[in-house]
Amino acid sequence: MMTTDAESDAWPTEALVPTGKPYTDERGTIHNLIEVSTGSTVLIDSKAGSVRANHFHKTDWHYCYLISGSMDYYHRAAGATEPPERIVVSAGQMVFTPPMVEHAMKFLEDTLFITMSRNSRNHDAYEDDLVRVEVI
DSSP: OOOOHHHHHHSOSSSEEOOOOOEEETTEEEOOOOOSOOSEEEEEEEOTTOEEEEEEESSOOEEEEEEESEEEEEEEETTOOSOOEEEEEETTOEEEEOTTEEEEEEESSOEEEEEEESSOOOHHHHHHHEEEOOOO
């Protein structure tokens, strides 16, 4: 299933996504991260020095919000030959990856993050939408 123009028009225009100001009162804090429907939300723990991704998704998109740690996030258009752009992402920051964008993550320290995706993360559906490439 391909994304509609209405969906792509609502996507962030930059990979690093501002998360907005949290609401705080005497009870604590509420921080709205995204306000779109998702097919899955996944908590991922990554060890310092490890690499994840090195792929792109045909139809899926995802937001990745770092709870703790930091990573180098690399991205470029699928099929591009130029070196990928690198963004350093720290705890409390979020990146967005649309479909057809090659991406990779190298973890600079032990990192815990949440991935919120359009599609289901069941193994078969995930693998059917994935194309492995060497970004880094």
